[in-house]
Amino acid sequence: MESNTDRKSQAPTRCNLPKSSRNLWRSLNLTKLGYLLIGFWAISGGLTTGVNLGIVQRMERQAQVLFFRLRGQVAPPEDILILEIDQDSLAQGEFYQAEPERYPELEPIQAWPWQRTAYAQVIDKLLTAGAKSVSVDVIFDLASSYGKADDQQLQQVLQRYREQIILATSFESFGTEEVQQAQLISPNPIFQAAPKTLGLVNFPIDLDGRIYELANDYDQEVLRPLGLAQEEIPSFAEATLRAAKINSPPSPGRDIFFYGPPGTFKQVSFWHVLDPNNWEVHLKNQTFKDKMVLIGATADSLQDLKRTPFSDTLPGIELHANAIATLMEGRAIAQAFPNNLLRGLLVFLGVAGTGIFLSNFLKRLVAQLLGALGIAVAWGAVGYLSFTYGGIILPTAVPVVAIALTGISCLATGAIRIQLERLRLYRTLGRYVAAPIVNEILTQHADDFQALLKGRKLRATILFSDIRGFTTLSLKLEPEQLVEQLNTYLNAMVEAILAEGGTLDKFIGDAVMAEFGSPISHGEKNDAIRAIRAALGMRRALVELQAQWQEQGQELFFNGIGINFGELIAGDIGSYRRREYAVIGDAVNVASRVEGLTGKLGTDILITESLYQLVQDEVEVVPMGEYQLKGRQENLVKLYSLIGLKGEDPTLYQQVQTSLHQYLGITKK
Incomplete structure (x- = not known):
């Protein structure tokens, strides 16, 4: 011996503990599968972003909604004031109808639609009190139901102040899917003769039904091609700034910088200007001095509500206030990469790089999962910071989702590979090692x-x-x-x-x-x-x-x-x-x-x-x-x-x- x-x-x-060729081949196949999945998510993210599919646009817009709401309210410029046609103003007619001798000043607003005289009186008071401009988000397209004299009251005020007043005009489309028709709804010609400036109140509506973009290019992109406007019609926001003689700084961005939810901008009830007591208080406080005053509806019953990132029920006049403030302060939000292909390339490189990093430098499954989540969160954080503080939109939703899916893919293939290895070791070790020891080995990380x-x-x-x-x-x-x-x-x-x-x-x-x-x-x-x-x-x-x-x-x-x-x-x-x-x-x-x-x-x-x-x-x-x-x-x-x-x-x-x-x-x- x-x-x-x-x-x-x-x-x-x-x-x-043999590693047979079959087990090795399985391991290699799972490794290849992991890399194939990484490539799939990287290419999918890059292509969908580069082609700018509708689902990508929706996802990125949802990211912007989240960013706005995470950021919260921002103090708006004090130059803008909303004179709101609110429910309280609409209710004042009941007081007049009950006691007309006591509230004669409320006669013009005794019933909706109000008399043109109400707007004439209010505009005259506001500009006399030192307002820079008055923009009215009400379209006076038809003759007044209260008679010609009522229209003449407003016409006289418009002639007196000329280009300090902005009236609203609107573009509307109608018809069937096969036959689409469009028309421009403008103020009655007797009102257009006085102010040289009209303001288009329409905004582009995104795929998700929300409004994100300014309407600066609506005239060139919609009205002129349809032959609906012979002369330039600026957006309501641009027209307001011109009337107030305010030059807005240039900005490459097209998206509105929303300052907050409904009620962010200072608001005064319309009827306060007609009521002598309230008006005296406002005169004393110089509420309207040097202000761009926007007149428009905020009452829910008037149904002028818009879907925006902050709210699904933002009054249209507040939407205009956000647009005016965005242009005034040069805060229009811009795409970091206007070219879709560049955005797609960025997403591809980011997702592919993440996958390579996870599979080659992080071996623990938990580390891979946490690494993927960490990179996804970091990407989202960079997107949020650039959006909030730089006014720049980076591709965010698609890469974050693709990175998360890449991490899950690495985790899944790694987990399957480890389970196969555990099974192989269990079958092999079970013949040579006591069962409790085998279980202890296999229950380790x-x-x-x-x-x-x-x-x-x-x-x-x-x-x-x-x-x-x-x-x-x-x-x-x-x-x-x-x-x-x-x-x-x-x-x-x-x-x-x-x-x-x-x-x-x-x-x-x-x-x-x-x-x-x-x-x-x-x-x-x-x-x-x-x-x-x-x-x-x-x-x-x-x-x-x-x-x-x-x-x-x-x-x-x-x-x-x-x-x-x-x-x-x-x-x-x-x-x-x-x-x-x-x-x-x-x-x-x-x-x-x-x-x-x-x-x-x-x-x-x-x-x-x-x-x-x-x-x-x-x-x-x-x-x-x-x-x-x-x-x-x-x-x-x-x-x-x-x-x-x-x-x-x-x-x-x-x-x-x-x-x-x-x-x-x-x-x-």
Whole structure:
């Protein structure tokens, strides 16, 4: 058996964790699938953004809605004041109708639609009080139902103040899907003759039904092509600024900078200007001095409500106020990349770069998921900051979604790959390692149990067992009998090892090697005690087998067990086709040499000094002295014959030693 011992001491030991070509191919396929998914999301995000599909526009607009609402209200310029036709003003007619002598000033607003005289009186008062301009978001397209004199009242005021007054005009389309017609609804010609400026109150409506853009280009893009306007008709906002003689700074943007929800701009009820008491207060406070006054409906019953990022029910006059303020302060929001292809390229590079980073630099699945979420949040944060503080729109919704999907794809393919690896390891380790140890390995974090297969140093207990005189036995027994009896013996030895949580490393012919503390350690002393108990279990199992064989008239097997504790190197070692978990090092060689001395010293279990130091409080031993091990020219190794655990009956030990001595004596003859 010296030759067998030499072979097992020289060869690297392995735990039989093969990576078969099928498993490797599955792993490679999953890796390829991961990269394909990364490419898919990157290309999809880039293409949909570059082509500017409707769904992309909707998603990006929803991101802007979120940004506006996260930002909250911003203080608007004080130059703008809304004279609102609110529910309170509409209700004043009831007071006049009940007591006309008491409230004669309310006669022009006794019933809706109001008399043109009401607007004439209010405009005259406002401009007399120092207002820069008055813009009226009411279209006086028909003659007054109150008679010609009523229209003349408004006409006179318009002639008096000329270009300080802006009247509304509107573009409307109607018809069926097959036949579309359009018309421009303008004020009655008697009113247009006075003010030189009209203001178009229409706004472009986006795919989601909300208004985001200024109406600056409506004249050129809609009215002129349809032949509805021979001269320039500016937007209501542009016309108001011209009437107030305010030059707006240039801005490349087209989107409105919304200042807040309904009620953000200062508002005064229309009827306050007609009521003497309220008017005196406003005159005293100079409420309207140097203001651009916008007259328009805010009452829900008048149904002039618009869908905007801040609200689905923003009064139209407040929408105009936001547009005027945007132009006045040069805050129009612009696309960072007006070219759709550039936006698509940015999204593609961002998503692809994220996928490459996640798959190559973040190995833990949780890290990949958190990394993807972090990058998505960071992208969204950059989009929010550039939108809020820079007035720049970056592609946000599509890349954030694509990055999140990329992270989920990396997580999914990684999780599937790890589950396949766990299944493979479970099937393989289950034959060599106790079930609790297998479960403990597989319940660790994916990267932790994968790290077990990488090269690392550790301290563990190594157990070698070999049958005494096996070469002679193999010559005496028939092959079938030898294999059957050997398998019975090895099965009993393996069960004893696995019962104590050991790792069955391998068989070398009749020899068995096991480790305690690799790949999972439960503490050096605990590992050593479990190795001791496993060796004692092997002793008991062999005694039971010997009794059975003796009754059956079969040859008896005797074995030797050597146990050592020390430092070794563990890792995944092998070729491309076959890689196996192996432990190598001097501690392994020492355990093998010690097992070889059991026959010479006439004992079944030998332990080294390094192991004894860990378990001396737990075991009973017989000192065997110091010995020079083959292949080691340095220190002598002190050995102990293991009797058993403290407190155990030594009868079995004595019985085994007697039988072994008799057997060895027979073989030496």
